[in-house]
Amino acid sequence: MARVNIKIKVNGKLQELGVEAHETLLDTLRERLGLLAAKYGCGDGECGACTVLVEGNATLSCLTLAAHVDGKDIETIEGLEQGSHLHPLQESFVEQGAIQCGYCTPGMIMSAKALLDKDADPSEEKVRRAISNNLCRCTGYEKPVKAILEAARRMRGEK
Amino acid sequence: MKPFFKPKAYFRPGSLGKAVELLSNFGDRAKVLAGGTDLLVQKPSGAECLIDIADLGLEYIKEHENGVEIGAATTVRSIGVSGSLSSEPYLVLRDAACALGTPTIRNMATIGGNICNASPAADLPLALMVLGASLTIMGPAGKREVNIGEFFENIGGKNIQADELLLSINIPASRGRCGTSFQKLRHHQTSIDIAIVNVAARMTCEKQACVKASIALGAVAPTPIYARKAEALLGKKRPNAAIIQEAASAASEEVNPIDDVRGSKWYRKKMAAVLVRRALEESSRRCGIWPE
Numbered sequence: 001m002a003r004v005n006i007k008i009k010v011n012g013k014l015q016e017l018g019v020e021a022h023e024t025l026l027d028t029l030r031e032r033l034g035l036l037a038a039k040y041g042c043g044d045g046e047c048g049a050c051t052v053l054v055e056g057n058a059t060l061s062c063l064t065l066a067a068h069v070d071g072k073d074i075e076t077i078e079g080l081e082q083g084s085h086l087h088p089l090q091e092s093f094v095e096q097g098a099i100q101c102g103y104c105t106p107g108m109i110m111s112a113k114a115l116l117d118k119d120a121d122p123s124e125e126k127v128r129r130a131i132s133n134n135l136c137r138c139t140g141y142e143k144p145v146k147a148i149l150e151a152a153r154r155m156r157g158e159k
Numbered sequence: 160m161k162p163f164f165k166p167k168a169y170f171r172p173g174s175l176g177k178a179v180e181l182l183s184n185f186g187d188r189a190k191v192l193a194g195g196t197d198l199l200v201q202k203p204s205g206a207e208c209l210i211d212i213a214d215l216g217l218e219y220i221k222e223h224e225n226g227v228e229i230g231a232a233t234t235v236r237s238i239g240v241s242g243s244l245s246s247e248p249y250l251v252l253r254d255a256a257c258a259l260g261t262p263t264i265r266n267m268a269t270i271g272g273n274i275c276n277a278s279p280a281a282d283l284p285l286a287l288m289v290l291g292a293s294l295t296i297m298g299p300a301g302k303r304e305v306n307i308g309e310f311f312e313n314i315g316g317k318n319i320q321a322d323e324l325l326l327s328i329n330i331p332a333s334r335g336r337c338g339t340s341f342q343k344l345r346h347h348q349t350s351i352d353i354a355i356v357n358v359a360a361r362m363t364c365e366k367q368a369c370v371k372a373s374i375a376l377g378a379v380a381p382t383p384i385y386a387r388k389a390e391a392l393l394g395k396k397r398p399n400a401a402i403i404q405e406a407a408s409a410a411s412e413e414v415n416p417i418d419d420v421r422g423s424k425w426y427r428k429k430m431a432a433v434l435v436r437r438a439l440e441e442s443s444r445r446c447g448i449w450p451e
Binding site for chain 1: 164166167169199200208209211213261263264267350351
Protein backbone atom coordinates (compact mmCIF):
# COMPACT_ATOMS: atom_id res chain seq x y z
CA MET A 1 0.00 0.00 0.00
CA ALA A 2 1.42 3.34 -1.09
CA ARG A 3 2.44 5.74 1.61
CA VAL A 4 1.82 9.46 1.33
CA ASN A 5 4.58 11.66 2.70
CA ILE A 6 3.30 14.64 4.63
CA LYS A 7 4.70 17.45 6.73
CA ILE A 8 2.40 18.81 9.39
CA LYS A 9 2.98 21.07 12.33
CA VAL A 10 1.44 19.61 15.46
CA ASN A 11 1.36 21.86 18.53
CA GLY A 12 4.18 23.90 17.02
CA LYS A 13 6.42 20.92 16.22
CA LEU A 14 7.10 19.93 12.61
CA GLN A 15 6.33 16.27 11.91
CA GLU A 16 7.40 14.48 8.73
CA LEU A 17 5.37 11.32 8.34
CA GLY A 18 4.51 8.61 5.85
CA VAL A 19 0.79 7.94 6.18
CA GLU A 20 -1.66 5.56 4.51
CA ALA A 21 -3.96 6.94 1.81
CA HIS A 22 -7.01 6.20 3.96
CA GLU A 23 -5.49 7.23 7.30
CA THR A 24 -7.45 9.81 9.25
CA LEU A 25 -5.80 12.68 11.09
CA LEU A 26 -7.22 11.19 14.30
CA ASP A 27 -5.35 7.91 13.69
CA THR A 28 -2.16 9.80 12.87
CA LEU A 29 -2.37 11.81 16.09
CA ARG A 30 -3.20 8.83 18.26
CA GLU A 31 -1.30 5.96 16.66
CA ARG A 32 1.77 7.66 15.23
CA LEU A 33 2.28 10.66 17.52
CA GLY A 34 0.89 9.25 20.76
CA LEU A 35 -1.40 12.22 21.29
CA LEU A 36 -4.35 10.50 22.93
CA ALA A 37 -6.54 13.45 23.92
CA ALA A 38 -8.62 13.57 20.73
CA LYS A 39 -10.98 10.59 20.92
CA TYR A 40 -12.78 8.31 18.50
CA GLY A 41 -16.46 8.60 19.33
CA CYS A 42 -19.01 8.08 16.59
CA GLY A 43 -16.77 8.18 13.51
CA ASP A 44 -19.57 10.02 11.70
CA GLY A 45 -18.91 13.63 12.67
CA GLU A 46 -21.76 13.87 15.13
CA CYS A 47 -20.12 13.68 18.57
CA GLY A 48 -17.10 15.99 18.24
CA ALA A 49 -14.87 13.95 20.57
CA CYS A 50 -12.18 14.03 17.85
CA THR A 51 -12.23 17.84 17.41
CA VAL A 52 -8.83 19.48 16.86
CA LEU A 53 -7.85 22.78 15.27
CA VAL A 54 -6.60 22.91 11.69
CA GLU A 55 -5.29 26.39 10.85
CA GLY A 56 -7.25 27.62 13.85
CA ASN A 57 -10.59 26.16 12.75
CA ALA A 58 -12.39 23.44 14.72
CA THR A 59 -12.13 20.30 12.61
CA LEU A 60 -13.35 16.73 13.03
CA SER A 61 -10.15 14.71 12.86
CA CYS A 62 -12.04 11.43 12.33
CA LEU A 63 -13.42 12.79 9.04
CA THR A 64 -10.18 14.39 7.90
CA LEU A 65 -7.53 12.45 6.03
CA ALA A 66 -4.00 13.02 7.26
CA ALA A 67 -2.88 13.48 3.65
CA HIS A 68 -5.49 16.23 3.19
CA VAL A 69 -3.91 18.42 5.90
CA ASP A 70 -0.36 18.20 4.49
CA GLY A 71 1.37 21.52 5.19
CA LYS A 72 -1.18 22.61 7.77
CA ASP A 73 -0.91 23.74 11.36
CA ILE A 74 -2.66 21.35 13.78
CA GLU A 75 -3.44 22.09 17.41
CA THR A 76 -4.59 19.57 20.00
CA ILE A 77 -5.33 20.07 23.67
CA GLU A 78 -1.87 18.68 24.51
CA GLY A 79 -0.47 21.92 23.11
CA LEU A 80 -2.47 24.27 25.32
CA GLU A 81 -0.42 24.00 28.49
CA GLN A 82 2.41 26.52 28.75
CA GLY A 83 5.19 25.10 30.92
CA SER A 84 3.41 24.14 34.12
CA HIS A 85 0.52 26.55 33.50
CA LEU A 86 -2.80 25.29 32.23
CA HIS A 87 -4.61 27.32 29.59
CA PRO A 88 -7.38 29.50 31.09
CA LEU A 89 -9.95 27.22 29.41
CA GLN A 90 -8.47 24.17 31.11
CA GLU A 91 -8.26 25.97 34.47
CA SER A 92 -11.81 27.14 34.33
CA PHE A 93 -13.15 23.71 33.24
CA VAL A 94 -11.47 22.25 36.33
CA GLU A 95 -12.70 24.99 38.65
CA GLN A 96 -16.26 24.94 37.39
CA GLY A 97 -16.43 21.13 37.53
CA ALA A 98 -17.29 21.14 33.84
CA ILE A 99 -15.92 17.62 33.45
CA GLN A 100 -17.39 14.31 34.42
CA CYS A 101 -16.09 11.32 32.49
CA GLY A 102 -13.91 13.61 30.41
CA TYR A 103 -14.35 11.85 27.06
CA CYS A 104 -15.86 14.90 25.34
CA THR A 105 -13.70 17.46 27.16
CA PRO A 106 -10.65 17.77 24.83
CA GLY A 107 -12.93 18.25 21.81
CA MET A 108 -15.16 20.69 23.63
CA ILE A 109 -12.22 22.77 24.83
CA MET A 110 -10.72 22.89 21.33
CA SER A 111 -14.05 24.06 19.86
CA ALA A 112 -14.14 26.72 22.59
CA LYS A 113 -10.56 27.74 21.86
CA ALA A 114 -11.35 28.22 18.16
CA LEU A 115 -14.15 30.56 19.23
CA LEU A 116 -12.16 32.55 21.82
CA ASP A 117 -9.19 32.99 19.48
CA LYS A 118 -11.49 34.81 17.05
CA ASP A 119 -13.93 36.42 19.47
CA ALA A 120 -12.62 37.55 22.87
CA ASP A 121 -16.04 38.47 24.22
CA PRO A 122 -18.63 36.03 22.85
CA SER A 123 -22.27 35.98 23.93
CA GLU A 124 -23.59 32.88 25.69
CA GLU A 125 -25.47 31.99 22.51
CA LYS A 126 -22.25 32.10 20.50
CA VAL A 127 -20.59 29.83 23.05
CA ARG A 128 -23.48 27.37 22.83
CA ARG A 129 -23.31 27.39 19.03
CA ALA A 130 -19.54 26.93 19.06
CA ILE A 131 -19.84 23.70 21.06
CA SER A 132 -22.98 22.50 19.25
CA ASN A 133 -20.91 19.80 17.54
CA ASN A 134 -19.66 18.45 20.90
CA LEU A 135 -21.89 15.92 22.59
CA CYS A 136 -21.65 15.41 26.34
CA ARG A 137 -23.58 12.44 27.69
CA CYS A 138 -22.92 12.91 31.40
CA THR A 139 -22.80 16.36 32.87
CA GLY A 140 -24.62 18.40 30.24
CA TYR A 141 -23.72 21.83 28.96
CA GLU A 142 -24.42 24.33 31.75
CA LYS A 143 -21.03 24.03 33.41
CA PRO A 144 -18.98 23.92 30.19
CA VAL A 145 -20.78 27.06 28.97
CA LYS A 146 -20.08 28.79 32.31
CA ALA A 147 -16.45 27.64 32.18
CA ILE A 148 -15.95 28.99 28.65
CA LEU A 149 -17.46 32.38 29.53
CA GLU A 150 -15.28 32.50 32.65
CA ALA A 151 -12.18 31.63 30.63
CA ALA A 152 -13.04 34.38 28.16
CA ARG A 153 -13.24 36.89 31.03
CA ARG A 154 -9.85 35.74 32.32
CA MET A 155 -8.25 35.91 28.90
CA ARG A 156 -9.52 39.50 28.58
CA GLY A 157 -7.77 40.24 31.86
CA GLU A 158 -11.00 40.76 33.83
CA LYS A 159 -11.44 39.30 37.27
CA MET B 160 -12.71 2.96 10.76
CA LYS B 161 -14.79 0.54 8.75
CA PRO B 162 -12.36 -2.06 7.37
CA PHE B 163 -13.67 -2.06 3.81
CA PHE B 164 -12.70 1.57 3.12
CA LYS B 165 -9.10 1.18 2.03
CA PRO B 166 -8.23 3.28 -0.98
CA LYS B 167 -4.74 2.35 -2.12
CA ALA B 168 -3.75 5.71 -3.50
CA TYR B 169 -4.17 9.39 -2.72
CA PHE B 170 -3.62 12.00 -5.41
CA ARG B 171 -3.50 15.73 -5.01
CA PRO B 172 -3.36 17.11 -8.56
CA GLY B 173 -2.09 20.66 -9.02
CA SER B 174 -3.92 21.35 -12.27
CA LEU B 175 -7.41 20.78 -13.65
CA GLY B 176 -5.94 18.87 -16.60
CA LYS B 177 -4.18 16.44 -14.29
CA ALA B 178 -7.32 16.04 -12.16
CA VAL B 179 -9.47 15.14 -15.16
CA GLU B 180 -6.78 12.78 -16.46
CA LEU B 181 -6.79 10.94 -13.12
CA LEU B 182 -10.60 10.78 -13.15
CA SER B 183 -10.52 9.39 -16.70
CA ASN B 184 -7.96 6.75 -15.78
CA PHE B 185 -9.72 5.51 -12.66
CA GLY B 186 -13.39 6.15 -13.53
CA ASP B 187 -15.75 4.68 -10.92
CA ARG B 188 -12.83 3.47 -8.83
CA ALA B 189 -11.85 7.07 -7.98
CA LYS B 190 -13.59 9.31 -5.49
CA VAL B 191 -13.24 13.06 -5.39
CA LEU B 192 -12.30 14.35 -1.94
CA ALA B 193 -13.22 17.90 -0.97
CA GLY B 194 -14.30 18.50 2.65
CA GLY B 195 -14.69 14.80 3.45
CA THR B 196 -17.79 15.21 5.63
CA ASP B 197 -19.85 12.93 3.37
CA LEU B 198 -17.11 10.74 1.83
CA LEU B 199 -15.46 9.83 5.14
CA VAL B 200 -18.86 9.00 6.65
CA GLN B 201 -19.96 6.86 3.70
CA LYS B 202 -16.51 5.25 3.37
CA PRO B 203 -17.37 3.62 0.05
CA SER B 204 -15.74 0.22 -0.28
CA GLY B 205 -15.25 0.62 -4.04
CA ALA B 206 -12.98 3.63 -3.69
CA GLU B 207 -9.54 2.51 -4.86
CA CYS B 208 -8.10 5.97 -5.06
CA LEU B 209 -8.90 9.42 -3.73
CA ILE B 210 -8.45 12.59 -5.73
CA ASP B 211 -8.11 15.57 -3.42
CA ILE B 212 -9.14 18.85 -5.09
CA ALA B 213 -7.53 21.08 -2.42
CA ASP B 214 -4.78 22.39 -4.74
CA LEU B 215 -6.93 23.28 -7.76
CA GLY B 216 -7.70 26.85 -6.77
CA LEU B 217 -11.41 26.11 -6.47
CA GLU B 218 -11.91 27.97 -3.20
CA TYR B 219 -13.25 31.44 -4.04
CA ILE B 220 -16.33 33.68 -4.19
CA LYS B 221 -16.09 36.18 -7.07
CA GLU B 222 -18.48 39.01 -7.67
CA HIS B 223 -18.83 40.21 -11.27
CA GLU B 224 -21.33 42.27 -13.23
CA ASN B 225 -23.35 39.22 -14.26
CA GLY B 226 -23.62 37.77 -10.78
CA VAL B 227 -21.51 35.69 -8.44
CA GLU B 228 -19.24 32.74 -9.17
CA ILE B 229 -18.36 30.31 -6.39
CA GLY B 230 -15.58 27.71 -6.63
CA ALA B 231 -16.66 24.14 -5.93
CA ALA B 232 -14.20 23.70 -3.04
CA THR B 233 -15.42 26.80 -1.16
CA THR B 234 -16.37 25.88 2.39
CA VAL B 235 -19.91 26.28 3.63
CA ARG B 236 -18.59 28.55 6.39
CA SER B 237 -17.06 30.94 3.82
CA ILE B 238 -20.42 31.15 2.08
CA GLY B 239 -22.22 31.84 5.35
CA VAL B 240 -19.96 34.78 6.25
CA SER B 241 -19.26 36.18 2.78
CA GLY B 242 -19.83 39.89 2.27
CA SER B 243 -20.54 39.15 -1.41
CA LEU B 244 -23.63 37.18 -0.38
CA SER B 245 -24.97 39.54 2.27
CA SER B 246 -27.63 41.19 0.11
CA GLU B 247 -30.52 39.98 -2.04
CA PRO B 248 -30.96 37.79 -3.95
CA TYR B 249 -28.13 35.88 -2.27
CA LEU B 250 -29.49 35.86 1.31
CA VAL B 251 -31.19 32.52 0.62
CA LEU B 252 -27.80 30.94 -0.05
CA ARG B 253 -26.18 32.57 2.97
CA ASP B 254 -29.05 31.43 5.20
CA ALA B 255 -28.93 27.88 3.80
CA ALA B 256 -25.18 27.80 4.48
CA CYS B 257 -25.71 28.95 8.08
CA ALA B 258 -28.34 26.21 8.55
CA LEU B 259 -26.18 23.36 7.25
CA GLY B 260 -24.83 20.98 9.91
CA THR B 261 -22.89 22.57 12.76
CA PRO B 262 -20.15 25.23 12.83
CA THR B 263 -17.51 22.47 12.83
CA ILE B 264 -19.05 20.71 9.83
CA ARG B 265 -19.30 24.07 8.04
CA ASN B 266 -15.55 24.61 8.51
CA MET B 267 -14.98 21.46 6.47
CA ALA B 268 -17.92 20.83 4.09
CA THR B 269 -17.85 22.42 0.62
CA ILE B 270 -20.57 23.71 -1.69
CA GLY B 271 -19.42 21.34 -4.44
CA GLY B 272 -19.65 18.39 -2.08
CA ASN B 273 -23.13 19.37 -0.94
CA ILE B 274 -24.24 19.39 -4.60
CA CYS B 275 -22.38 16.29 -5.82
CA ASN B 276 -23.40 14.13 -2.87
CA ALA B 277 -26.89 14.66 -4.34
CA SER B 278 -28.82 14.01 -1.14
CA PRO B 279 -32.56 14.70 -1.53
CA ALA B 280 -32.31 16.63 1.78
CA ALA B 281 -29.30 18.82 0.89
CA ASP B 282 -29.59 22.49 1.86
CA LEU B 283 -27.50 24.51 -0.60
CA PRO B 284 -28.98 23.05 -3.83
CA LEU B 285 -32.43 24.41 -2.90
CA ALA B 286 -31.05 27.93 -2.58
CA LEU B 287 -29.18 27.54 -5.87
CA MET B 288 -32.36 26.26 -7.58
CA VAL B 289 -34.38 29.37 -6.73
CA LEU B 290 -31.40 31.53 -7.73
CA GLY B 291 -31.33 29.85 -11.17
CA ALA B 292 -27.68 28.84 -10.76
CA SER B 293 -25.74 26.86 -13.33
CA LEU B 294 -22.83 24.50 -12.78
CA THR B 295 -19.57 24.44 -14.75
CA ILE B 296 -18.40 20.87 -15.11
CA MET B 297 -15.13 19.80 -16.71
CA GLY B 298 -14.46 16.47 -18.42
CA PRO B 299 -12.00 15.05 -20.95
CA ALA B 300 -13.86 16.85 -23.79
CA GLY B 301 -13.76 20.23 -22.05
CA LYS B 302 -16.21 22.28 -20.04
CA ARG B 303 -20.00 22.20 -20.07
CA GLU B 304 -22.73 24.11 -18.28
CA VAL B 305 -25.70 22.47 -16.65
CA ASN B 306 -28.62 24.13 -14.92
CA ILE B 307 -28.82 23.07 -11.27
CA GLY B 308 -32.49 22.13 -11.80
CA GLU B 309 -31.37 19.49 -14.32
CA PHE B 310 -28.55 18.12 -12.21
CA PHE B 311 -30.39 15.74 -9.89
CA GLU B 312 -31.79 12.40 -11.07
CA ASN B 313 -33.48 9.90 -8.74
CA ILE B 314 -32.06 9.37 -5.26
CA GLY B 315 -28.39 10.28 -5.18
CA GLY B 316 -28.22 10.30 -8.99
CA LYS B 317 -26.69 13.24 -10.75
CA ASN B 318 -25.86 14.65 -14.12
CA ILE B 319 -22.10 14.25 -13.81
CA GLN B 320 -19.94 11.41 -15.12
CA ALA B 321 -17.18 9.56 -13.28
CA ASP B 322 -14.56 11.34 -15.40
CA GLU B 323 -15.98 14.80 -14.77
CA LEU B 324 -15.31 17.37 -12.06
CA LEU B 325 -17.55 20.19 -10.81
CA LEU B 326 -15.55 23.41 -11.04
CA SER B 327 -17.86 26.25 -10.13
CA ILE B 328 -21.36 27.45 -9.42
CA ASN B 329 -22.58 30.51 -11.29
CA ILE B 330 -25.42 32.59 -9.90
CA PRO B 331 -26.91 35.17 -12.24
CA ALA B 332 -27.45 38.71 -10.93
CA SER B 333 -31.08 39.50 -10.31
CA ARG B 334 -33.12 41.76 -12.52
CA GLY B 335 -35.49 43.75 -10.37
CA ARG B 336 -36.19 43.77 -6.66
CA CYS B 337 -35.93 40.42 -4.94
CA GLY B 338 -36.72 38.83 -1.63
CA THR B 339 -35.64 35.33 -0.68
CA SER B 340 -35.91 32.92 2.23
CA PHE B 341 -34.55 29.59 3.45
CA GLN B 342 -36.47 27.45 5.94
CA LYS B 343 -35.38 24.18 7.50
CA LEU B 344 -37.09 21.84 9.92
CA ARG B 345 -35.05 19.34 11.89
CA HIS B 346 -35.40 17.55 15.21
CA HIS B 347 -33.39 20.14 17.06
CA GLN B 348 -32.87 23.37 15.23
CA THR B 349 -29.14 23.66 15.97
CA SER B 350 -28.30 19.97 15.74
CA ILE B 351 -26.30 18.21 13.09
CA ASP B 352 -29.33 16.28 11.84
CA ILE B 353 -30.39 16.72 8.23
CA ALA B 354 -33.71 18.27 7.25
CA ILE B 355 -37.10 16.65 7.76
CA VAL B 356 -38.25 19.23 5.21
CA ASN B 357 -36.33 22.22 3.80
CA VAL B 358 -37.58 25.01 1.54
CA ALA B 359 -36.03 27.86 -0.44
CA ALA B 360 -38.11 30.64 -1.99
CA ARG B 361 -37.54 33.74 -4.03
CA MET B 362 -39.90 36.48 -5.18
CA THR B 363 -39.14 39.10 -7.78
CA CYS B 364 -41.29 42.19 -7.39
CA GLU B 365 -42.29 45.16 -9.45
CA LYS B 366 -44.04 47.96 -7.64
CA GLN B 367 -46.27 46.07 -5.17
CA ALA B 368 -46.78 42.86 -7.16
CA CYS B 369 -44.87 39.62 -7.32
CA VAL B 370 -43.89 39.14 -10.97
CA LYS B 371 -42.05 35.87 -10.52
CA ALA B 372 -41.85 33.32 -7.74
CA SER B 373 -39.58 30.34 -7.34
CA ILE B 374 -40.01 27.66 -4.67
CA ALA B 375 -37.81 24.60 -4.12
CA LEU B 376 -38.33 21.84 -1.57
CA GLY B 377 -36.04 19.16 -0.19
CA ALA B 378 -36.46 15.85 1.69
CA VAL B 379 -39.95 15.44 0.23
CA ALA B 380 -39.18 13.65 -3.06
CA PRO B 381 -36.39 11.48 -4.55
CA THR B 382 -34.62 14.70 -5.61
CA PRO B 383 -34.91 18.36 -4.67
CA ILE B 384 -37.95 19.68 -6.58
CA TYR B 385 -39.58 22.92 -7.71
CA ALA B 386 -43.21 23.52 -6.66
CA ARG B 387 -44.35 24.73 -10.08
CA LYS B 388 -48.09 24.90 -9.32
CA ALA B 389 -47.50 26.91 -6.18
CA GLU B 390 -45.17 29.25 -8.07
CA ALA B 391 -47.85 29.85 -10.73
CA LEU B 392 -50.42 30.84 -8.08
CA LEU B 393 -48.27 33.78 -7.00
CA GLY B 394 -47.62 35.36 -10.38
CA LYS B 395 -48.62 38.96 -11.11
CA LYS B 396 -50.36 39.46 -7.77
CA ARG B 397 -49.62 41.31 -4.60
CA PRO B 398 -49.10 38.55 -2.05
CA ASN B 399 -51.49 38.44 0.88
CA ALA B 400 -52.16 35.87 3.57
CA ALA B 401 -54.81 34.06 1.51
CA ILE B 402 -52.67 33.81 -1.64
CA ILE B 403 -49.64 32.64 0.32
CA GLN B 404 -51.72 30.01 2.14
CA GLU B 405 -53.16 28.81 -1.17
CA ALA B 406 -49.65 28.48 -2.64
CA ALA B 407 -48.42 26.68 0.49
CA SER B 408 -51.28 24.16 0.27
CA ALA B 409 -50.60 23.66 -3.44
CA ALA B 410 -46.91 22.98 -2.73
CA SER B 411 -47.81 20.35 -0.15
CA GLU B 412 -49.86 18.55 -2.85
CA GLU B 413 -46.88 18.58 -5.23
CA VAL B 414 -44.53 16.72 -2.92
CA ASN B 415 -44.10 12.97 -2.66
CA PRO B 416 -42.29 12.23 0.60
CA ILE B 417 -41.52 8.91 2.26
CA ASP B 418 -41.96 7.66 5.81
CA ASP B 419 -38.63 7.37 7.55
CA VAL B 420 -36.90 7.72 10.90
CA ARG B 421 -37.06 11.54 10.71
CA GLY B 422 -40.73 11.90 9.91
CA SER B 423 -43.76 10.32 8.30
CA LYS B 424 -45.07 11.07 4.83
CA TRP B 425 -48.15 12.66 6.45
CA TYR B 426 -46.04 14.91 8.70
CA ARG B 427 -43.69 15.93 5.91
CA LYS B 428 -46.64 17.00 3.71
CA LYS B 429 -48.07 19.10 6.55
CA MET B 430 -44.69 20.66 7.29
CA ALA B 431 -44.01 21.33 3.61
CA ALA B 432 -47.05 23.65 3.64
CA VAL B 433 -45.89 25.37 6.85
CA LEU B 434 -42.35 25.93 5.60
CA VAL B 435 -43.50 27.18 2.18
CA ARG B 436 -45.83 29.65 3.89
CA ARG B 437 -43.01 30.93 6.14
CA ALA B 438 -40.62 31.12 3.19
CA LEU B 439 -43.09 33.14 1.12
CA GLU B 440 -43.86 35.46 4.03
CA GLU B 441 -40.20 36.15 4.62
CA SER B 442 -39.50 36.57 0.88
CA SER B 443 -42.26 39.13 0.54
CA ARG B 444 -41.09 40.92 3.69
CA ARG B 445 -37.55 41.08 2.33
CA CYS B 446 -39.03 42.35 -0.94
CA GLY B 447 -40.73 45.13 0.98
CA ILE B 448 -44.30 44.17 0.05
CA TRP B 449 -45.44 42.38 3.23
CA PRO B 450 -47.49 42.94 5.24
CA GLU B 451 -49.82 44.95 3.04
